[in-house]
Amino acid sequence: MKQGLAFGLLGPVRAWHDGAELNLGSPQQRLTLATLLLADGRAVPVEEIAAALWGESVPRAARGTIRTYVQRLRRVLETGEADPVIVSTGGGYAVRVPEDAVDLGRFRRDVRAAEAARARGETRAAAELYKSAVEEWDGEPLAGLHGETAEAERARLRRRRLGVVEELAGLELDLGRCPDLVERLAAEAQAEPLRERLHELLMLALYRSGRQAEALAAYDKLRALLAEELGVDPGPTVRELHYRILRADPELLAGPREQPRIAPAAVPVVTPAQLPPDLPAFIGRAAELAALTMPDAPDPSCPAVAVVHGTAGVGKTTFAVRWAHQVAADFPDGQLYVDLRGFEPEEVVVEPREAVWGLLDALGVPTTLRPDRLDALTALYRSVLAEKRCLILLDNARDTAQVLPLLPGNPNCFVLVTSRVELSGLVAATGAHTVALDILSEEDATAFLARRLGRARVAAEPEAVRAIIAACTRLPLALAVVCARAAYHPAFSLAAVAEELEAARGGLDAFTGADSRSDVRSVLSWSYRALSVPAARLFRLLSFHPSTSIDLRAAASLAGLPVARAQALFRELTAAHLVAEIAPGRFHTHDLLRAYALELVAAQDSAADQRAVLRRGLEHHLHTAHAAARILSAHQDLPAPGDPDPAVSPRGFASYEQALDWFILEHGVLIGLTQRAATTGFERQAWMLAWMMRHYLDWAGHWRDLETVNRTALRAATDIGDTLGVAYARRGIARIEAHHGRFGPARTLLAESLTGFTVAGDTLARAYTHRQAIGVRQLEGDYAGALEEATAALALFRAAGSAVGEGAGLLGLAANQTRLGRPEDALVSGARALDLLMAAGDLYDLALTLEVLGRACAALGRFAESAGYRERGIELSKSMANRGDFVTSLLHRMVTSALIYLSEARHQAGHHDRANAALREALTRLHDELSEPYLVIGGGDGATEDALRDVLATLAEFLAEPEEGQDWYERAGTVLHKVASTAEELGLGAYLTE
Numbered sequence: 003m004k005q006g007l008a009f010g011l012l013g014p015v016r017a018w019h020d021g022a023e024l025n026l027g028s029p030q031q032r033l034t035l036a037t038l039l040l041a042d043g044r045a046v047p048v049e050e051i052a053a054a055l056w057g058e059s060v061p062r063a064a065r066g067t068i069r070t071y072v073q074r075l076r077r078v079l080e081t082g083e084a085d086p087v088i089v090s091t092g093g094g095y096a097v098r099v100p101e102d103a104v105d106l107g108r109f110r111r112d113v114r115a116a117e118a119a120r121a122r123g124e125t126r127a128a129a130e131l132y133k134s135a136v137e138e139w140d141g142e143p144l145a146g147l148h149g150e151t152a153e154a155e156r157a158r159l160r161r162r163r164l165g166v167v168e169e170l171a172g173l174e175l176d177l178g179r180c181p182d183l184v185e186r187l188a189a190e191a192q193a194e195p196l197r198e199r200l201h202e203l204l205m206l207a208l209y210r211s212g213r214q215a216e217a218l219a220a221y222d223k224l225r226a227l228l229a230e231e232l233g234v235d236p237g238p239t240v241r242e243l244h245y246r247i248l249r250a251d252p253e254l255l256a257g258p259r260e261q262p263r264i265a266p267a268a269v270p271v272v273t274p275a276q277l278p279p280d281l282p283a284f285i286g287r288a289a290e291l292a293a294l295t296m297p298d299a300p301d302p303s304c305p306a307v308a309v310v311h312g313t314a315g316v317g318k319t320t321f322a323v324r325w326a327h328q329v330a331a332d333f334p335d336g337q338l339y340v341d342l343r344g345f346e347p348e349e350v351v352v353e354p355r356e357a358v359w360g361l362l363d364a365l366g367v368p369t370t371l372r373p374d375r376l377d378a379l380t381a382l383y384r385s386v387l388a389e390k391r392c393l394i395l396l397d398n399a400r401d402t403a404q405v406l407p408l409l410p411g412n413p414n415c416f417v418l419v420t421s422r423v424e425l426s427g428l429v430a431a432t433g434a435h436t437v438a439l440d441i442l443s444e445e446d447a448t449a450f451l452a453r454r455l456g457r458a459r460v461a462a463e464p465e466a467v468r469a470i471i472a473a474c475t476r477l478p479l480a481l482a483v484v485c486a487r488a489a490y491h492p493a494f495s496l497a498a499v500a501e502e503l504e505a506a507r508g509g510l511d512a513f514t515g516a517d518s519r520s521d522v523r524s525v526l527s528w529s530y531r532a533l534s535v536p537a538a539r540l541f542r543l544l545s546f547h548p549s550t551s552i553d554l555r556a557a558a559s560l561a562g563l564p565v566a567r568a569q570a571l572f573r574e575l576t577a578a579h580l581v582a583e584i585a586p587g588r589f590h591t592h593d594l595l596r597a598y599a600l601e602l603v604a605a606q607d608s609a610a611d612q613r614a615v616l617r618r619g620l621e622h623h624l625h626t627a628h629a630a631a632r633i634l635s636a637h638q639d640l641p642a643p644g645d646p647d648p649a650v651s652p653r654g655f656a657s658y659e660q661a662l663d664w665f666i667l668e669h670g671v672l673i674g675l676t677q678r679a680a681t682t683g684f685e686r687q688a689w690m691l692a693w694m695m696r697h698y699l700d701w702a703g704h705w706r707d708l709e710t711v712n713r714t715a716l717r718a719a720t721d722i723g724d725t726l727g728v729a730y731a732r733r734g735i736a737r738i739e740a741h742h743g744r745f746g747p748a749r750t751l752l753a754e755s756l757t758g759f760t761v762a763g764d765t766l767a768r769a770y771t772h773r774q775a776i777g778v779r780q781l782e783g784d785y786a787g788a789l790e791e792a793t794a795a796l797a798l799f800r801a802a803g804s805a806v807g808e809g810a811g812l813l814g815l816a817a818n819q820t821r822l823g824r825p826e827d828a829l830v831s832g833a834r835a836l837d838l839l840m841a842a843g844d845l846y847d848l849a850l851t852l853e854v855l856g857r858a859c860a861a862l863g864r865f866a867e868s869a870g871y872r873e874r875g876i877e878l879s880k881s882m883a884n885r886g887d888f889v890t891s892l893l894h895r896m897v898t899s900a901l902i903y904l905s906e907a908r909h910q911a912g913h914h915d916r917a918n919a920a921l922r923e924a925l926t927r928l929h930d931e932l933s934e935p936y937l938v939i940g941g942g943d944g945a946t947e948d949a950l951r952d953v954l955a956t957l958a959e960f961l962a963e964p965e966e967g968q969d970w971y972e973r974a975g976t977v978l979h980k981v982a983s984t985a986e987e988l989g990l991g992a993y994l995t996e
Contacts, residue, residue, distance in 0.1 A: 013140025045091035286446030312439035315479030344400025402427035469500035559622035562649035625652035627694035636844035689715035689727035729758030769798035809838030
């Protein structure tokens with residue numbers, strides 16, 4: 003970068019060179035630069051820049067307009083005397099400047115240094131560094147820029163500045179700088195009138211400056227404002243300070259003893275922020291929140307752990323989420339959340355392996371390189387977190403065994419666990435801090451009712467309020483149910499509500515106490531009896547679903563209702579606070595309510611009715627999975643599930659993305675339903691559901707789940723003597739065996755499947771089994787055997803009249819003809835395959851066919867044709883890989899590999915500039931693949947990790963260079979060879995070294 007270049011974001015977007023301001027052009031052009039600078043060196047896709055510039059109204063010429071903006075900025079910022087400031091990446095741009103060249107970078111640097119100084123106990127130095135950070139600001143950040151993205155970034159930056167201002171004020175109070183601080187805090191509080199922390203600091207500064215009356219007046223002003231704007235009182239911390247100032251507490255005159263804080267680690271490119279929303283209706287728990295102040299870990303090499311325990315419905319999750327949001331800023335590397343479902347039915351309890359898998363998803367670890375064993379997965383998870391500072395909230399834990407594998411090994415992480423039990427084993431093993439949540443105090447329970455029903459209504463009937471609180475045993479969930487009923491009927495007096503509660507007293511076994519008034523079943527049964535008969539039935543039947551959330555069509559199917567009717571009943575259930583609509587058409591039920599619904603089912607629904615409900619639920623998911631699988635692939639490699647029950651409402655899908663999203667969302671439900679079906683007399687549905695998931699589980703890399711459901715399917719089909727089901731299940735297990743390199747067992751299983759399909763008379767299934775065997779033979783390196791399998795598959799596809807299958811068979815021929823030195827034959831087979839697959843619209847096989855044709859042309863020296871085929875194949879693969887989910891990782895690697903081959907074909911054809919462009923894009927994508935945080939942190943021995951870091955640095959440096967000189971392509975090939983060799987050492991380079 004040219005020396006003397008500087009940028010400003012914490013005010014108007016500006017740039018200077020050697021102190022002279024540069025003309026950055028129009029607001030849109032300045033917003034383009036700001037978007038790149040805010041990415042902090044990250045490559046920003048063109049689509050992301052377009053969204054920042056135009057929101058949802060992106061013009062057709064957006065890409066060209068952005069290119070023009072970038073070219074103009076380059077002319078202003080770059081003189082040709084140094085490295086480029088704005089570099090092109092695969093599909094986007096990045097700004098590469100030192101951190102201290104941007105005011106936001108200097109702000110972040112000073113904040114990090116201040117936090118480090120504060121952690122060392124250097125209060126004065128920390129205050130000066132915070133002050134230096136605040137002085138980087140020059141008014142409103144991104145001033146003059148418009149649009150949703152600019153507004154969102156502006157709000158985020160304002161919040162970050164306010165946090166630093168508050169930290170600085172706290173330190174200055176400790177240093178006795180109160181008189182100088184008052185005016186600044188008064189101005190900040192006036193600008194942010196609802197930010198209680200600023201008012202708290204102002205009150206303390208006034209009091210310590212000898213201005214007690216003004217401090218009390220500041221509190222009165224805040225209280226009046228909050229009441230007028232939000233209808234709430236100041237928080238417990240501010241109220242406590244007001245009380246102490248009113249008493250002229252002398253201890254307030256001395257600064258509080260400083261608590262050391264650990265400096266946060268660097269923020270990764272993708273920071274997980276998974277905490278559920280903080281509920282505004284949260285009341286009380288001030289003492290418990292204070293008790294949860296992060297303790298130091300007993301062992302400095304272990305993470306700090308706290309356990310929040312209490313009975314169901316006491317508000318553990320709400321409490322933990324509130325505290326987590328309060329401290330989230332102290333964990334810059336992210337906040338992770340897992341609902342372990344520890345007290346739900348056994349089939350839906352989240353096992354440790356599943357939980358670790360989900361955490362690795364959140365941390366950006368691709369599935370393709372995750373080990374299978376729990377101990378190895380846990381080791382990888384701890385390696386990823388080794389240098390991070392994360393908050394991990396593990397909700398609804400069943401026991402210690404469920405939690406221990408989820409603990410990181412990093413002392414900078416904090417783990418908060420909620421459970422209905424004390425988890426004494428976890429406390430003994432880790433020295434965990436414990437906080438017990440009891441029922442609400444009388445005062446907090448009254449405030450709870452006032453917050454939800456209004457102060458006037460509660461104040462008008464104090465005796466009825468006391469009776470309601472007593473009947474609800476001050477349990478938050480019970481109070482919430484009562485409030486929902488009372489709020490839904492504002493004309494009802496609270497005395498009438500209290501009388502109904504008294505008359506409806508019953509018992510919920512999980513919540514019996516020393517006397518009948520500590521029993522919450524009366525509250526739930528009262529709410530249930532208030533429902534219409536159809537809504538009450540729907541509420542009961544929701545308990546059959548193996549998850550706390552369910553979509554509208556699945557619920558309608560359980561109840562055997564039309565979708566519109568179910569939607570109307572859900573409105574009734576939502577109004578009664580028995581379910582919550584968490585997204586359009588998706589509903590959530592609390593676990594206590596589900597437990598109550600299960601009791602109701604056992605008492606009110608016959609065994610025949612219960613079996614019919616389970617059958618309808620299975621049919622809904624089976625037929626929906628069948629529809630989704632048909633969208634994901636044009637092949638007919640699926641058994642026919644038959645017609646659904648007329649009372650079942652399967653979902654349809656309009657696009658590949660919708661089908662894929664459904665599989666991702668319902669993954670756990672489908673696994674649980676397969677297990678349940680196999681053990682409840684629905685064996686046929688079990689093996690069919692397992693096969694409907696096969697394509698998704700394979701592409702997503704869920705190898706353990708793929709094995710589990712197919713072994714379950716095999717047992718179920720065997721139990722009922724279903725030859726077809728046994729054959730499909732063996733094919734599923736064969737896929738797992740081949741994935742693990744156990745080719746002999748895979749071939750045996752496929753041979754057994756062929757026998758079964760022959761007995762069943764299913765010609766098409768036999769053809770697809772031969773096609774699957776092609777892949778096994780190719781993985782073994784037996785291309786002659788693969789060619790035989792392709793020939794057999796082709797004959798059967800033709801006999802079955804399957805055009806898309808015939809295309810797949812011809813693709814298998816072409817791929818192996820090329821490998822056996824018969825490229826001319828491969829071109830003939832591949833061309834026929836291309837016509838058939840284009841007609842069928844199977845994008846994945848089309849992309850593979852174009853790659854095979856490109857390979858055959860290259861073998862014949864027809865490099866221009868080879869390049870043309872590969873360009874078309876890359877375009878198709880990119881159209882399928884337009885998502886950031888882990889399921890597209892296979893397609894991402896396919897594109898990278900094809901670009902490398904494309905660059906070679908273009909180079910051989912004499913198109914050197916275009917060859918360079920393809921190879922540069924491939925190297926950029928390869929850098930992105932190998933730059934995943936977990937690869938750098940763990941995955942091999944120290945020497946290999948160091949080698950990977952070195953090769954990534956070499957790759958980054960090379961990509962930053964301009965494409966100059968005749969030898970650029972050769973030098974790029976040398977870099978690629980080095981990268982491929984190192985990747986192969988980690989087991990990542992098979993597709994690079996082929």
